[in-house]
Amino acid sequence: MALDTPRPLVLSNARVIDPARELDAPGSIIIADGTILAAGPEAANQGAPYGAEIVDCKGAIACPGLIDMCVSVGEPGAEHRETLASASQAAAAGGVTTICTMPDTDPVIDDPALVDFILRRARDTAIVNVHPLAALTKGLEGNEMTEIGLLKEAGAVAFTNGHKSVKNAQMMRRMMTYARDFDALVIHHTEDPDLAGGVMNSGLNASWKGLSGVPREAEIIMLERDLRLVAMSKGKYHANLISTSDSTEVVRTGKKRGLDITAGVSINHLTHNENDIGAYRTFFKMSPPLRDEDDRQAMIAAVADGTIDIICSNHDPQDVETKRHPWAEAEDGAIGLETLLAAALRLYHSEQVDLVTLLGTMTSGPADRLGLETGRLSKGAPADVTVFDLERPWVLEKSTIRSRSKNSPFEDARFSGRVVQTVVAGRTAYTYS
Amino acid sequence: MTATDIHRDSPFPHRHLLGIEGLHPHEILGLLDRAEEAVEVSRQVNKRKHVLQGRTQINLFFENSTRTQSSFELAGKRLGADVMNMAVSQSSVKKGETLIDTAATLNAMHPDLLVVRHHAAGAVHLLARKVGCSVVNAGDGPHEHPTQALLDALTIRRHKGKIARLTVAICGDIAHSRVARSNIILLNALGARVRVVAPTTLLPSGIAKMGVEVFSDMREGLKGADIVMMLRLQRERMNGAFVPSVREYYRYFGLDAEKLAFARDDALVMHPGPMNRGVEIDASIADGPQSLIREQVEMGVAVRMAVLEALAANLPNN
Numbered sequence: 001m002a003l004d005t006p007r008p009l010v011l012s013n014a015r016v017i018d019p020a021r022e023l024d025a026p027g028s029i030i031i032a033d034g035t036i037l038a039a040g041p042e043a044a045n046q047g048a049p050y051g052a053e054i055v056d057c058k059g060a061i062a063c064p065g066l067i068d069m070c071v072s073v074g075e076p077g078a079e080h081r082e083t084l085a086s087a088s089q090a091a092a093a094g095g096v097t098t099i100c101t102m103p104d105t106d107p108v109i110d111d112p113a114l115v116d117f118i119l120r121r122a123r124d125t126a127i128v129n130v131h132p133l134a135a136l137t138k139g140l141e142g143n144e145m146t147e148i149g150l151l152k153e154a155g156a157v158a159f160t161n162g163h164k165s166v167k168n169a170q171m172m173r174r175m176m177t178y179a180r181d182f183d184a185l186v187i188h189h190t191e192d193p194d195l196a197g198g199v200m201n202s203g204l205n206a207s208w209k210g211l212s213g214v215p216r217e218a219e220i221i222m223l224e225r226d227l228r229l230v231a232m233s234k235g236k237y238h239a240n241l242i243s244t245s246d247s248t249e250v251v252r253t254g255k256k257r258g259l260d261i262t263a264g265v266s267i268n269h270l271t272h273n274e275n276d277i278g279a280y281r282t283f284f285k286m287s288p289p290l291r292d293e294d295d296r297q298a299m300i301a302a303v304a305d306g307t308i309d310i311i312c313s314n315h316d317p318q319d320v321e322t323k324r325h326p327w328a329e330a331e332d333g334a335i336g337l338e339t340l341l342a343a344a345l346r347l348y349h350s351e352q353v354d355l356v357t358l359l360g361t362m363t364s365g366p367a368d369r370l371g372l373e374t375g376r377l378s379k380g381a382p383a384d385v386t387v388f389d390l391e392r393p394w395v396l397e398k399s400t401i402r403s404r405s406k407n408s409p410f411e412d413a414r415f416s417g418r419v420v421q422t423v424v425a426g427r428t429a430y431t432y433s
Numbered sequence: 434m435t436a437t438d439i440h441r442d443s444p445f446p447h448r449h450l451l452g453i454e455g456l457h458p459h460e461i462l463g464l465l466d467r468a469e470e471a472v473e474v475s476r477q478v479n480k481r482k483h484v485l486q487g488r489t490q491i492n493l494f495f496e497n498s499t500r501t502q503s504s505f506e507l508a509g510k511r512l513g514a515d516v517m518n519m520a521v522s523q524s525s526v527k528k529g530e531t532l533i534d535t536a537a538t539l540n541a542m543h544p545d546l547l548v549v550r551h552h553a554a555g556a557v558h559l560l561a562r563k564v565g566c567s568v569v570n571a572g573d574g575p576h577e578h579p580t581q582a583l584l585d586a587l588t589i590r591r592h593k594g595k596i597a598r599l600t601v602a603i604c605g606d607i608a609h610s611r612v613a614r615s616n617i618i619l620l621n622a623l624g625a626r627v628r629v630v631a632p633t634t635l636l637p638s639g640i641a642k643m644g645v646e647v648f649s650d651m652r653e654g655l656k657g658a659d660i661v662m663m664l665r666l667q668r669e670r671m672n673g674a675f676v677p678s679v680r681e682y683y684r685y686f687g688l689d690a691e692k693l694a695f696a697r698d699d700a701l702v703m704h705p706g707p708m709n710r711g712v713e714i715d716a717s718i719a720d721g722p723q724s725l726i727r728e729q730v731e732m733g734v735a736v737r738m739a740v741l742e743a744l745a746a747n748l749p750n751n
Contacts, residue, residue: 202638203638203639204638204642204643206637206638206639207638207640208454208643209554209555209576210554210555210574210575210576210611210614211555211576213637213638215638279555279558280554280555280558280559324559325553325559326532326551326554326559326573326574327554327555328553328554328555328574329553
């Protein structure tokens with residue numbers, strides 16, 4: 001990206017939503033030097049800075065740019081699936097201005113030099129903000145802890161074992177205890193690998209399909225274990241991808257007990273259930289597996305009442321080589337950056353989650369948890385802004401997908417709500433035409 | 434067997450036979466009626482019909498199976514098709530890769546009928562989407578084995594004269610059995626009462642909602658049964674993973690004379706083969722007067738002829 005200062009920008013005639021201060025009002029956003037000067041009704045009466053570009057939003061919503069806390073990118077090691085550049089293009093088109101990259105690349109991001117590599121590649125090639133998540137254990141093997149202090153200093157915003165759980169409770173306890181000394185957040189995939197041992201949600205559906213099941217208990221037991229360890233270690237913990245109604249109960253109880261915990265859910269588990277798998281459609285294969293409709297409804301309710309703090313895309317690019325196999329042999333994962341906001345808006349349109357809460361789970365929610373300055377429209381915050389038309393209908397066509405991999409479970413899906421402009425650090429990274 | 438042939442000319446509006454699921458009862462009965470004719474053809478000196486003349490049938494087996502493969506081969510040949518057998522070894526090629534590659538290669542050879550067995554559930558569905566010909570599922574992992582269920586139904590109907598209201602007890606490794614799934618669907622569709630009998634570790638989750646009565650005591654499960662259908666227990670499941678040992682399994686779930694006595698006096702015993710004598714079934718029962726096991730093999734060829742013929746009727750230029 002060019003290093004010169006961007007031209008000031010005024011987004012006028014917008015419906016400004018800033019979940020961090022529960023603001024939802026008509027107004028403007030004034031941006032200069034890559035930061036927010038003013039946002040909201042008070043900004044509407046201020047004059048534009050000298051030389052500013054003025055955009056009439058025509059009543060569209062302007063909110064903080066979305067933060068996607070769980071994004072797998074193929075760089076380094078699988079650039080044919082996705083690069084930081086292609087992921088960032090997809091993100092910008094989806095209104096996502098900040099992505100947190102998963103460490104499960106090849107090599108695994110378990111060394112400060114690799115964190116530095118991601119940050120430099122992102123600076124040179126990506127059009128959105130990139131924050132690396134570092135591996136919690138070396139090689140994600142679950143046996144030895146990584147250099148949490150040095151990795152954090154290099155720029156890692158949190159620590160995770162990717163899509164694998166740390167089986168050894170003693171290891172997990174020690175890492176959480178150690179991470180606490182560095183005020184480091186531990187993000188965990190909660191699924192007991194031995195009990196999981198299947199390829200789709202356990203139950204009648206799997207039984208008829210002749211597929212081995214992943215019982216809900218594989219997640220619940222691991223989550224319950226983790227919360228006991230959080231209580232022991234007093235660490236900061238985020239359950240990355242919960243998927244069952246019981247898990248929401250476990251999180252609720254944990255929060256009531258005063259533990260420093262948050263919970264996340266992937267957009268897929270809010271908008272799909274196991275019936276979408278149909279005749280073994282592998283784009284719907286993911287970990288945790290899609291559950292039943294009751295679980296999906298419980299996830300939505302937990303977003304609405306604040307039990308779930310963060311919605312992520314769990315973007316995971318897979319190509320034909322890894323997906324076009326019989327179900328059991330196909331890889332897990334679905335892309336989701338470009339559809340994150342549009343899919344999430346389904347929960348608003350179905351009148352299940354109000355807009356401020358919904359947007360909060362993708363802006364101030366992850367920002368607060370990761371300690372990022374972005375994710376809010378307060379004066380001085382980075383000028384990361386997403387403008388979207390709440391009602392505009394569109395259809396996701398495969399040929400328009402910006403990700404290098406096309407494994408979207410939303411292929412040909414209909415959406416209401418379209419990103420029209422994405423601003424990253426005061427520069428327009430995407431406009432819909 | 435009177436009035437059974439009213440379904441003989443039922444249309445069979447399907448391009449593939451991927452499972453029993455999705456078939457209407459009259460379509461199932463139609464296939465059984467066609468199979469009755471095929472039994473007669475197969476018992477003549479001249480066993481050859483010409484409905485598949487000029488057609489190419491490829492048997493694509495990713496898993497070894499002498500019985501099913503030779504049955505399909507014979508069925509195709511008796512209908513006049515050119516039959517080619519392809520065994521695809523799993524060891525030489527990376528898992529799964531072969532499936533799509535082989536499908537593309539085969540498709541270029543313009544087969545009319547593709548008979549597929551694969552170790553993964555759903556593999557046959559994937560393949561059916563990639564080829565231009567009719568696909569017959571000859572067993573896909575633990576999912577379905579439709580021709581086995583059809584041959585079982587034909588065998589039962591020839592002996593009992595009907596399927597409806599019979600009590601059929603399916604015993605053994607239900608969780609990993611494609612035969613069990615296809616049979617549960619088919620027998621329910623035709624109005625039978627279906628029971629499953631197995632230790633709970635060998636039952637799939639949600640079994641009680643699959644249209645069956647569930648028993649983990651074999652004597653209870655066999656009480657009053659008209660048909661006792663035994664399933665093979667795979668060797669890798671015998672030693673501690675699902676059941677503790679062969680001898681314990683045989684004691685509680687092996688079919689012997691003492692347990693069979695709980696079924697009706699005229700109960701008949703079936704097994705899809707290959708059998709483990711002394712594991713799930715006692716040799717004296719397997720080879721005894723109540724056993725239909727050999728006849729199942731004969732009906733297998735007839736049913737597969739019926740299926741190939743029904744699908745061929747929908748092929749282009751026909």
